[in-house]
Amino acid sequence: MTGGLLDARLVVDRGAFRLDAHLRIAAGEVLALLGPNGAGKTTALRALAGLEPLTAGHVTLGERVLDRPDARVWTPPERRPIGVVFQDYLLFPHLSALDNIAFGPRRHGVDRRRARAEAGDWLARVGLAELGKRKPRQLSGGQAQRVALARALATHPELLLLDEPLAALDARTRLDTRVELQRHLAEHPGATLLVTHDPLDALVLADRLVVIEDGAVVQEGDAAAVTARPRTDYVARLVGLNLYRGNASDHGVRLADGFTLAVTDRVSGEAFVAFRPSAVAIYSDRPAGSPRNVWAATVGGIQRHGDNLRVVLHGPVEAAADVTPPAAAELGLRPGQQVWAAVKATETHAYPA
Ligand SMILES: Nc1ncnc2c1ncn2[C@@H]1O[C@H](COP(=O)(O)OP(=O)(O)OP(=O)(O)O)[C@@H](O)[C@H]1O
Structure with missing residues (x-):
């Protein structure tokens, strides 16, 4: 890995559960965060996005400290240069596909016409140029996923967070969408964190894997290293x-x-x-x-x-x-x-x- 774009130590206390994980991701790198149910993957993603307060630690993107409780530094989610694709996409139901995507740039101060023009470009890039007027309920799962990805990428985020981006799709759509997602991630100049249960998603989409169990990192490395030398039962079963x-x-x-x-x-x-x-x-x-x-x-x-x-x-x-x-x-x-x-x-x- 070259210089880390993201450097985060995420400590989050939630009653009996404690997440304590150190994550570093270089520019252009895709890191997969894997782990069994309840390991703390979503908590980590939400903490990076600013949706979950840190008990301790820090989130640094490039030169910028976004979160550091001991120095009373905190950046609200909407001011973080971070794009998020949630598991269920969370598209605005009353907005068209185009306006869902334009929402991101608009929020970052781009004027309405330019935001819609940019959104149109993004729609074309994800292969949905014809569907801009549709509402989310008129889109298939795969199409909604692409709109959610376009919405996240349209703000040119330094860090892209993907929470189980393919989990809601049927097997066939998942196959096609995975290939397409790989292409977009390869073009994304920022850092990407991909939360997934699926070893195939991790192997196909990520440059490096971090496995967490019970809130702690148990193994990390590239796919070859992790699959050749599993260190926990969970990783062994995974591979x-x-x-x-x-x-x-x-x-x-x-x-x-x-x-x-x-x-x-x-x-x-x-x-x-x-x-x-x-x-x-x-x-x-x-x-x-x-x-x-x-x-x-x-x-x-x-x-x-x-x-x-x-x-x-x-x-x-x-x-x-x-x-x-x-x-x-x-x-x-x-x-x-x-x-x-x-x-x-x-x-x-x-x-x-
Ligand atoms: N709102 C909450 N309040 C208290 N504890 C919570 C809350 N949400 C989750 N937890 C606990 O935090 C821990 C981590 O949950 P998290 O959702 O981050 O795991 P995960 O790895 O994303 O799991 P999954 O794969 O099932 O989505 C779990 O033990 C869970 O029970």
């Missing part, structure tokens, strides 16, 4: 890996309940081990020999997963395994069944905790 933590020695990584996973990476001390569900093989009988990790397991749930079945295995190593439908049929897989599970050491990835 579809089995993840364990234990103590590494010469022979492998000893997990809390005593099972030692053989690995090929050289690590020592506290370590994580990760492997893909597709690396787990299931057998009816104990497989013979070979330098593998083998353990007795009980089949838990079985679910369809793409073209395969995902099988939850209980035992000394709780794991998800992907098997093909023919293999599952041959094994006669059903919940409660006793099986053997195996993972080659070469299929594991171990790294320091």
Whole structure:
């Protein structure tokens, strides 16, 4: 990352919940903020926008301090050079699509004619030149999303905030809109913060990911770094890996309940081990020999997963395994069944905790 355009430490106390996260975003960079329900993503976005008071910390954009409670600095939302696209878009229902977009520039002191001309340009840029007169209720979800994006971008914000921008769309519209959103974000010279649940949105749209859980940053980095080395169960599930933590020695990584996973990476001390569900093989009988990790397991749930079945295995190593439908049929897989599970050491990835 080059020089940070946004530098924010967001501390927000909300009764039992405390958000304490440091976010930095460079000009032109898209940062995805990921986390499970209730992690504090929306709180962070609202704090940046000035809709949620900071208990402590600061929000700095470029040279400008927008918020710093200990210095009694606070900038109201409408005076922040920040554009927001809310999850449900929050378009003004009584205004046309064009006037919704023109509202932004108008609010920043641009005269009515110029604001409407600029709004017309933005409508064309998001492919809705013909729909300027429509009211929000006459727009599809995808169209409303584009109007909301145009409204946010029309003020040329230094920081663009997007809260689950694709969540309200059906799968097909989501696909098209994601591609389009990527194009607009690439052209946006300011910083962008994208709040999302969806790993695909994060991977496609963001340059860097920050994962928060229970109000704190648990992992950050580019997609390759985060997906290669998940550090929490949430991140592991997000990227579809089995993840364990234990103590590494010469022979492998000893997990809390005593099972030692053989690995090929050289690590020592506290370590994580990760492997893909597709690396787990299931057998009816104990497989013979070979330098593998083998353990007795009980089949838990079985679910369809793409073209395969995902099988939850209980035992000394709780794991998800992907098997093909023919293999599952041959094994006669059903919940409660006793099986053997195996993972080659070469299929594991171990790294320091
Ligand atoms: N108005 C409120 N008053 C008190 N606590 C709140 C309020 N709104 C949210 N919270 C709490 O703040 C925490 C963070 O909520 P937040 O909405 O920021 O999470 P999130 O990561 O955006 O979750 P989601 O993915 O479900 O939208 C949660 O524990 C939530 O219960």
